[in-house]
Amino acid sequence: MPRVLIADDEPHVIRVLRLRLEHAGYQVETAANGAVALDHVRDHQPDVLITDVQMPRMTGRELCEQIQAELPDRKFLIVVLTSRTEVEHREWSRKLTNTRFLEKPASMSQLLAMLDDYFAAQLPIPGGTP
Amino acid sequence: MKQTGNWKRERLGLLMIAASLVAIVFLVILLLAHQRDSRESAIRTRGLNLVQLLSGMPVQELLPKDGQRGLLQVFGYGQRSTEIAYAGLVDPAGRVLNGFTAPGVIMPETKIPDEPSSWLAEQPRDADGRSVIEFHAPLLADGRLRGFIRLGYFKPTLKIGYEQLPFIASLALTVFLLTPIFYLLVKREVSPLRAASHQIDVLIRSDTFQKVDLSATGELSDFLQSFNRFTERSLQRIHELESGGDSLQTSNMLLSYKQGRIEAVLQALPEAIIVLDETGAATYANAKVPGLLGIKRDEVVGQLPREWCVEPDLLAYLSRYQHNTNRGYAEPAVVFSHPQAPEKTIAATAYPLFSPHDPSQTSGTLVVFRDVTQEFMAREARGEFVAHVAHELKSPLNVLHLYSDELLEMGSGDEALRIEAVNVIHDEVDRLSTLINNLLSITKIEMGSMSLDRRRVRLRDLLQDAMESVSRNGRDTDLQFTLDLPRELPPVTVDKDLLRVAVNNLLTNAIKYNRPGGKVTLSAAETDEAIEIRVTDSGIGITHEDQAHIFEKFYRSNEEPVLQKPGHGLGLSLAKQIIDLHHGRLNVTSTPGHGTEFTIELSKEEDLVAQVI
Numbered sequence: 001m002p003r004v005l006i007a008d009d010e011p012h013v014i015r016v017l018r019l020r021l022e023h024a025g026y027q028v029e030t031a032a033n034g035a036v037a038l039d040h041v042r043d044h045q046p047d048v049l050i051t052d053v054q055m056p057r058m059t060g061r062e063l064c065e066q067i068q069a070e071l072p073d074r075k076f077l078i079v080v081l082t083s084r085t086e087v088e089h090r091e092w093s094r095k096l097t098n099t100r101f102l103e104k105p106a107s108m109s110q111l112l113a114m115l116d117d118y119f120a121a122q123l124p125i126p127g128g129t130p
Numbered sequence: 131m132k133q134t135g136n137w138k139r140e141r142l143g144l145l146m147i148a149a150s151l152v153a154i155v156f157l158v159i160l161l162l163a164h165q166r167d168s169r170e171s172a173i174r175t176r177g178l179n180l181v182q183l184l185s186g187m188p189v190q191e192l193l194p195k196d197g198q199r200g201l202l203q204v205f206g207y208g209q210r211s212t213e214i215a216y217a218g219l220v221d222p223a224g225r226v227l228n229g230f231t232a233p234g235v236i237m238p239e240t241k242i243p244d245e246p247s248s249w250l251a252e253q254p255r256d257a258d259g260r261s262v263i264e265f266h267a268p269l270l271a272d273g274r275l276r277g278f279i280r281l282g283y284f285k286p287t288l289k290i291g292y293e294q295l296p297f298i299a300s301l302a303l304t305v306f307l308l309t310p311i312f313y314l315l316v317k318r319e320v321s322p323l324r325a326a327s328h329q330i331d332v333l334i335r336s337d338t339f340q341k342v343d344l345s346a347t348g349e350l351s352d353f354l355q356s357f358n359r360f361t362e363r364s365l366q367r368i369h370e371l372e373s374g375g376d377s378l379q380t381s382n383m384l385l386s387y388k389q390g391r392i393e394a395v396l397q398a399l400p401e402a403i404i405v406l407d408e409t410g411a412a413t414y415a416n417a418k419v420p421g422l423l424g425i426k427r428d429e430v431v432g433q434l435p436r437e438w439c440v441e442p443d444l445l446a447y448l449s450r451y452q453h454n455t456n457r458g459y460a461e462p463a464v465v466f467s468h469p470q471a472p473e474k475t476i477a478a479t480a481y482p483l484f485s486p487h488d489p490s491q492t493s494g495t496l497v498v499f500r501d502v503t504q505e506f507m508a509r510e511a512r513g514e515f516v517a518h519v520a521h522e523l524k525s526p527l528n529v530l531h532l533y534s535d536e537l538l539e540m541g542s543g544d545e546a547l548r549i550e551a552v553n554v555i556h557d558e559v560d561r562l563s564t565l566i567n568n569l570l571s572i573t574k575i576e577m578g579s580m581s582l583d584r585r586r587v588r589l590r591d592l593l594q595d596a597m598e599s600v601s602r603n604g605r606d607t608d609l610q611f612t613l614d615l616p617r618e619l620p621p622v623t624v625d626k627d628l629l630r631v632a633v634n635n636l637l638t639n640a641i642k643y644n645r646p647g648g649k650v651t652l653s654a655a656e657t658d659e660a661i662e663i664r665v666t667d668s669g670i671g672i673t674h675e676d677q678a679h680i681f682e683k684f685y686r687s688n689e690e691p692v693l694q695k696p697g698h699g700l701g702l703s704l705a706k707q708i709i710d711l712h713h714g715r716l717n718v719t720s721t722p723g724h725g726t727e728f729t730i731e732l733s734k735e736e737d738l739v740a741q742v743i
Binding site: 057 | 187437439517520521524525527529530531532533535536539547554558688690694
C-alpha cells in the first residue's frame with residue numbers, strides 16, 4: 001500500500017485528504033508543519049509527499065529544498081498543494097525533480113487522478129496497487 | 131589756469147600785433163633799400179657826368195691859382211659833404227696834384243689802368259673803412275695824357291633820415307590801425323569756432339550728451355551746419371543705444387529674476403535635481419543632491435556622470451542622454467540603492483529639456499532623483515498584504531471545497547461525516563465572514579475612510595454585553611469568566627461598535643490561547659487621567675519576541691500552542707488600530723506560561739475633546 005505523507009497546518013484539510021486517500025487505498029501519515037514532515041521523511045521515506053507551502057516553523061518550500069539537499073536521488077513524488085499561486089512558488093517547485101504543483105482549492109478527484117497517473121507510470125508499483 | 135586760458139584766448143591778438151610789427155619793419159627796410167638804390171643810381175649818373183665835365187675843363191681852371199680856389203675845391207665845397215668823399219687831380223702816375231677830401235677821409239691810392247678804354251670808369255673803393263664809388267676820367271692836353279680826375283662818392287647806406295620819420299610814422303600808424311580791424315574780423319570768424327569748441331568742451335566734461343546748435347556766417351556756416359547735423363545724428367544714435375541698453379538691462383534683470391525664481395523652485399523641490407547639458411555634463415545640482423545621493427554639489431557640477439556616478443545602472447541610463455539631441459521622450463525611471471545607505475531606494479528619471487525655439491531639439495536633460503524607499507516598502511507591503519489576504523481567503527475556501535466535494539461524493543451514506551462536513555462548512559463560513567469584516571475594517575481605518583461614530587456610551591453596559599457574548603460562545607470550555615467592574619464608571623464618548631470589536635477581539639484571544647481550567651477576566655478602572663479596560667487571561671502567554679510583532683497584520687507566532695489554534699493574525703492588529711483611532715493606548719504585558727494582560731487606556735482629556743466635537 002503506497003504511503004502518503006500530508007504536511008498541512010490546516011486540520012480540516014488533513015482530515016478530508018486522509019479520509020479520501022485512505023478510501024482510495026493509500027496509507028496516510030500527517031504532519032502539521034514542515035519541520036515535523038522532514039522528521040517523518042528522514043525516518044521513513046513515503047511514496048508521495050503532499051505539502052502545503054505556507055506553514056509555521058518550516059514552510060513547504062524550505063521542506064522541499066531541504067529534502068532535495070539531503071536526498072538528491074529521492075524516488076518519491078512531491079505534490080505541492082497550495083493556495084499561494086504566485087509565480088515564484090511555481091518557479092521554485094519547477095526546479096525540483098519529480099515534483100508537481102497543484103493549486104488550492106483543488107478537487108480530490110483531481111489529486112487522486114494525478115496520483116493514479118503517477119503510480120501507473122511507476123513500474124513496478126512500489127508497495128503494490130492502491 | 132585762468133591766466134593761461136586768457137593768454138591762449140588772446141594769443142591771436144598778440145600774434146597779430148607781432149605780425150604787424152614785423153610788417154612795419156619789413157616795409158621800412160624795403161623803403162630804405164629802395165631809397166638807397168635810387169640814391170646810388172643818382173650818384174652814378176651824376177658822378178659820371180661830373181667827372182666827364184671836369185675832365186673837359188682846362189687843367190689851369192681846375193688848379194688853385196693866385197690864392198684862389200681851383201674848380202675842384204669850389205666843386206668840393208659846393209657839394210654836400212655827406213655825398214662827396216673826395217675829389218682830386220692826379221698825374222698819370224697817380225700822385226695827387228690837387229683836390230679835397232671830406233673830413234676824416236683820406237683819398238685812397240690808385241693805379242689808373244694803362245688802357246685808354248679804362249680811363250673813364252667807375253670803381254668801388256674803400257676809404258677809411260667806408261665804401262666809396264669812385265669815378266675817374268682822363269685829363270688830356272694837346273692829345274696827351276696829363277692826368278686824371280678822381281671823384282669819390284660815399285656809397286649810400288640804409289639809414290633813416292629825419293625827413294623820413296613822418297612817413298615811416300604814418301606807415302606804422304596805418305599798419306597799427308589796420309591790425310585791430312583785421313583782428314576783429316578774424317575774431318568774428320573764429321568766435322563761432324570758439325563757441326563750438328567751448329560747447330564741445332562742456333559736452334566732453336558733462337555726463338550727458340546734448341544737442342548743440344552752432345551758427346556762423348560764411349565758410350564756417352557750412353562746416354558748423356554739418357557739425358550740428360553730426361551732433362544731432364550722434365545724439366540720435368546715443369539715444370538709440372541708450373534705449374537699447376535700457377532694454378538690454380531690463381532683459382538682464384528679467385533674466386536674472388527668472389533664473390532666480392527657477393533656481394528657488396528647483397531648490398524648493400523635495401527631489402534632488404541635476405541638470406545636464408547637451409554633452410551630458412552637469413550644469414546644476416540643487417541642495418538636495420548631497421543628502422540624497424551622498425555627493426557634494428561641486429563634485430557634480432561641471433562633471434560628466436562617470437566622474438560622480440558610481441551606480442552602474444544609473445550611469446548607463448544617464449549615458450544614453452549624452453550627445454543625444456534627438457531623444458524626445460523620458461525613459462522609465464531607474465531604481466538603485468543609496469551608495470552609503472543600501473536600505474534607501476532611489477529612483478532617477480531623466481526628462482529631456484526641449485529647446486524653446488526648436489521643439490525637435492533638446493538642450494539638455496533634467497534628472498530628478500526621488501527617495502522611493504517608503505513607496506517601495508509600501509508597495510512590497512501591499513503585495514504582501516494582498517498575498518496574505520488571498521491565502522487567508524483561500525484557506526477556508528479550500529476547506530469548503532474539500533468538504534462540499536466530500537458531501538457530493540459520499541451521497542447520504544455516512545451520517546457522521548455529513549454532520550461533520552456541515553459543521554465544518556458552517557464554521558468556515560463564520561471564519562470567512564469574520565475575516566472579511568476584519569479586513570474591511572482594517573482597510574477602512576488604514577485608508578482613513580473609517581469615520582468614528584462617537585457617542586456617549588455607558589461603558590459598564592458595553593463591557594457587560596461583550597463579556598456575556600464571549601462567555602456564551604465559550605460555554606463549551608471549562609474557563610472561568612470574571613467581570614470585575616467598579617460600581618461607578620463614567621460614560622465614555624466612543625464608537626460603540628468599534629470599541630466592542632476591539633474588546634471582543636481581546637476576549638476571543640484570551641479564550642483561544644488559554645489553558646484548560648484557565649481564567650478570563652474583564653475589568654475596568656478609572657484613574658486621574660484615563661479609563662482603563664483590562665483583559666487578563668491565565669493562558670499560554672506571549673514570548674518577548676512575539677510581543678514586538680503581535681499588533682502587525684497577519685503576524686502569527688511560530689509557537690506550537692499558537693499554531694494549533696486557527697487564526698488570521700488580524701484580531702490584535704484591528705484592536706490596536708481601533709484604539710489608536712480613539713487616541714487611546716493598547717498595551718500588553720505577558721509572561722509565557724502564565725498569562726497575558728491587555729490594557730486599553732482611554733484618555734479622559736481626549737474624551738472631553740470628543741464630547742465637545
